[in-house]
Amino acid sequence: MTTDAFKISDLSKFYGPTMALDKVTIAAPKRAVGLLGPNGAGKTTLIRILMGIIRHSSGSGTVLGYDFCDSIQAIRDHVGYSPEFTPMIPDVSAMKYVTFMGKLSGLASVEAAQRAHDTLHYVGLAEERYRPLREFSTGMMQKCKLAAALVHDPDLVILDEPTDGLDPTGRQQMLDLIERLYKDEGKSLIVSSHLLFDVERVCDWVMVLGRGQLVTSGEMSSLLADTSGMLRVRITGDALSFSRKLTARGLEVEIDSPFLDVKRDNGTEMAILEEVNRDPNVSLRYLGSRTRTLEDVFISIVEGRELG
Amino acid sequence: MSDDALSDDTYIRKFGFRRFTGVRQNRVYRIIAVAWFNLIEAIRRSGFTKMLLVFMFFSILIQDVLIIVISWFLPFIGDPMTINELFRDAYADSVLGMVSLVNRITVLQFGFMPFNISSVGISFIWLLLMAIVGGGLIADDRLHRTTEVYFSRISRLEYMIGKLMSLILFSTVVIVLPSIIQYFLLSYGLETDLLVNIDLMFWGIGFTLLAAFILSLIILAMSSFTKRRAVATLTFFIAAIVMSSFYSALGLAQSESMILLLDFVGAIALLGAMALGYESLDINGRDIFFNNGIGVEGPMVIAVVLVVLVLGILALILTLFRRDS
Missing domain, CATH: 3.40.50.300 (P-loop containing nucleotide triphosphate hydrolases)
Known part of the structure; x- marks a missing residue:
């Protein structure tokens, strides 16, 4: 069959x-x-x-x-x-x-x-x-x-x-x-x-x-599945200040409100956790791989292709 | 699925989806399903159709009863015809009358009145019923885009045959069945032997079926051209009446002019008479001979019917089998 x-x-x-x-x-x-x-x-x-x-x-x-x-x-x-x-x-x-x-x-x-x-x-x-x-x-x-x-x-x-x-x-x-x-x-x-x-x-x-x-x-x-190798972080507190702290640690950060997307590397997760732990005004709500919606995929492949 | 699993099911599943384990019916069954469904729905949704049907049945019944009653009071004088010949002529005339429109086509040589009145008007009502029922058969499907659903389940040929069959079935009720009933009524009225003239009844069935088939084909072709049932209905009805009227309207009724052949419905009646062995007919009071080398001849009648048949088939195929439509 x-x-x-x-x-x-x-x-x-x-x-x-x-x-x-x-x-x-x-x-x-x-x-x-x-x-x-x-x-x-x-x-x-x-x-x-x-x-x-x-x-x-x-x-x-x-x-x-x-x-x-x-x-x-x-x-x-x-x-x-x-x-x-x-x-x-x-x-x-x-x-x-x-x-x-x-x-x-x-x-x-x-x-x-x-x-x-x-x-x-x-x-x-x-x-x-x-x-x-x-x-x-x-x-x-x-x-x-x-x-x-x-x-x-x-x-x-x-x-x-x-x-x-x-x-x-x-x-x-x-x-x-x-x-x-x-x-x-x-x-x-x-x-x-x-x-x-x-x-x-x-x-x-x-x-x-x-x-x-x-x-x-x-x-x-x-x-x-996201192929960019980015981690997605969501926190409560001042996201901008938190992103600066991560940047200061040498991490590559993009703000996609309300999320922060962090370039994944060796020890990236640990660095984020340490920063969260260090700042009493920040608490972690989400930490995981960045995902894409079908809409993202669709736009990138169909419209991207058509533009190309 | 086991019985245990079923017993645990929710309301939705209990009354919901279940596997089909039966045997699927053959292709003919599906064609009949199309024919029957369309026939019933076409009659059901139109009050006017139902009214015409009732009117037509009563009309046929009254005419036949009238013939019998009159023949009781007018004793038959057996010269120069025998009673059996009169029966044959009267029955043939009656059945031919069902399929002739404006031009009165008769085989009765002596204008025997009681028999001449049979079937008058029946052809008009039949034509109108065919136009009403058949006009929407394909046009409605195209308008509501139901053809897509049909073609995702059956082939175009099956669809076409099914639709054609529904109209032929309809005509069977409207003219084939009455032609059979008339045979028995006339035979009873004139007290002739039923079996002696049984060939005539089969001729009646064959002839009315042929007429039903050809006219069904034309009305279906008209219906397939448009999405408006009214357009198909009116075009067919008016075209049939106009074509049938030319012969009389142009003042040629007293000649053997070939204009008569424009009456494509009448041509079917002429063919029917020829099939029964008549070499001449009375059309609007004038004798027309099929083999005298003047005007309308037998082969021309056959050619006209064939042309109408071929045109109907071609028109249907062109519109219905254009697969990307």
Whole structure:
């Protein structure tokens, strides 16, 4: 059994003269994969190719081990897809909609209806399941889309901007649901989003696209790991005076309020502790490696690359 | 997951996600799912459609009952036709009438009134129903971007066949079924042997299905061009009426002018009559011969129907299979 959620090789896509994907080669593991990139980077195009909705111009690839030229129907049966926009059949209830989606994925009528009940319960739409979709709020519609993506029990769930248009509470609920899908239900996920915090929270593997090309990919933890060799310190008291004392001891210090970033060297930690101990007006709140957010990484690699 | 583990589950998990261990249905099942869902939803959401359907059924019923009642009071005089010939002509006329619009296409040679009135108006209602139901089948999906969801689960071909099937199913209820009922009612009314003319019933089924297929194809093609269901509905209905009216409107109703072939709905009726072996027809009171070398000829009728069929298929394929749309 394959360990890759999808694997593509030299995949290109042109819309007329416009290039959307440029010879992208990558193997994404069966984990919670974050698909990042600025608008127009090719995220949705890649997803649509993986689902067989549009045809690629050149290259090859597999999804869950199925070749997406030869076995697109098998891919569709084993992958759940929640698109970025809101596809709607306005006069139909959520229950009917999700049941119908189940039938399209090959579930028998009774099974589709039962699973529609279950998945709508699962996403938190139990009470609203008989209401017509036109009455649904954005948050409810996002949940309904998720239920439709899950109804046929896919091995891989592709979510395109799953928190788009949600208020903070709705966003939190959606992220909880996605996290639960990965951790409790063991589903592989591909989460495409431009909201970096969302990806950082639910994904542990990331691929970044920019201008149709793969910019970087890999473990979230290694991507976020700081390579500058700086220690991050937070104290209560006069930070400026404390930084001067550290500088006087020959340490290289940068102030990133409310933190102090200190160049790590042999005995740096000990020097900091000694200075804290020496000054009764200072107490230590944090001492550890400086970390980066996904936003820092994203800006440095995508925007930095574009500027370059 | 073991039973023990299940018993410890929370409410959410109890009613929540569970693995699917069943067998997935085949591709045909999915096409039928598309057809059935779209058929039911198209009828369910439109009160006007429901009203037209009821009106149409009563219209057919009343016409047939009327024929039977009148034929009881007007004793049949067996010269120059036999009762069986009259039955065949009357039934063929009635079924052809379901598919002819402005131009009255009839096979009844002697203008036998009780039978001539059958199916009058049915074709209009059928066409209108087809336009209303079919106009939104693809247009609505494009407007609400539901096509993306379909295409992430089934192929475009399955989608197209499913949509086509939903309209054909609809037409089955609206004209194929009435054509079968009419066969039995007329047979009962004229007291002919059911089995002797059974070929006629199969012709009726085949002909109405063919008409349903061709018109469904055209309305679907119209629906795939636009995101506005009203545009597709009106374009189809008006185009069919206008094309059908040219022959009469241009004052050519008394000739064998080929303008008649612009009536693509009527051309299907002409083809149906030809399939039944008729070599001439009465159109708007004038006899048209298919094999006299003047004006409308048999091969032309076949060509027109084929052209309409091919155009419908091409239009659908061009819009639906343009994969990057």
